[in-house]
Amino acid sequence: MTPASTFAPPPPSPIVEARNATVRFGAFAALNDVSFSIPHVPNHGEFIAIIGPSGCGKSTLLNLLAGFLRPTDGEILVRGRPIAGPGRDRGMIFQQYSSFPHLTVFQNVMFGLKINARHLGLDAAAGKARAEDLIKQVGLTAHRDKYPHQLSGGQQQRVAIARSLAMEPQILLLDEPFSALDEPTRLEMQELLVELWNRTHPTIFCVTHSVSEAVYLGERVWIFTQAPGQIAYDIRDAIPPSVGIPPLVAQERAEFKEAVFVVTEAFRRVSEGHLKQASAGKAKPDPQARP
DSSP states (O other), X not given: OOOGGGOOOOOOOOSEEEEEEEEEETTEEEEEEEEEEEOOBTTBOOEEEEEOSTTSXXXXXXXXXXXXXXXXXXXXXXXXXXXXXXOTTEEEEOSSOOOOTTSOHHXXXXXXXXXXXXXXXXXXXXXXXXXXXXHHHTTOGGGTTOOGGGSXXXXXXXXXXXXXXXXXXXXXXXXXXXXTSOHHHHHHHHHHHHHHHHHHOOEEEEEOSOHHXXXXXXXXXXXXXXXXXXXXXXXXXXXOOOXXXXXXXXXXXHHHHHHHXXXXXXXXXXXXXXXXXXXXXXXXXXXXXXO
């Protein structure tokens, strides 16, 4: 008999897994046969930036992961369990500002902590301390008692980020969170998000329409085909690290410019229909091959 000590424990379930997920709205197919697996790595969540043509199902995928939608066919799993609906393990930040207008910055961040205090194991003092710490991390200590209408757009998105991170989600979903911001504020928020991700380690899925933003934010970039959406490219090796590097500094580096070229060329091929829908979700072409 083989000694028990020789048996290795089973590997942990993936943080997120899609198995042939398809979403149809009547006759329209938004996603078709999407499959992927994001492995569980202790103290490290992947940052996946998602780009693609308009209407290709990027936001639909986020809604599946959030539990707002269910796939028509296939399934989406978190840690090996099918998603049945929204949960505390997943946070979502929208393009539109979503703070409660009648609550201050501090009260907005505290809202979820109060409701879920028992599940989180937090007493009143611990909840308040977590809220204050997150407000400090997103740079809003001087604005903690202001209401949303007294804040700029960038400050309101900082509130949304702090409120989501307060629940310590395993997965953070962002749907074009910075698209309504002016360019200087957008760059500032990109740097903040990368810093917070590196500090707190959630797995992040971020939809954007900007190639340079995708390259700066993501460890890997997914490019979706035109609807019905599939993952045409999963670009990893070409993406340089950005932790601790301001966006404007990163954009001047040769490796960043090369990554932008690689992603842009892959996106062009998808947009021009050079990738067949039938094979898009399965065999990934080499994204670094120049035309």
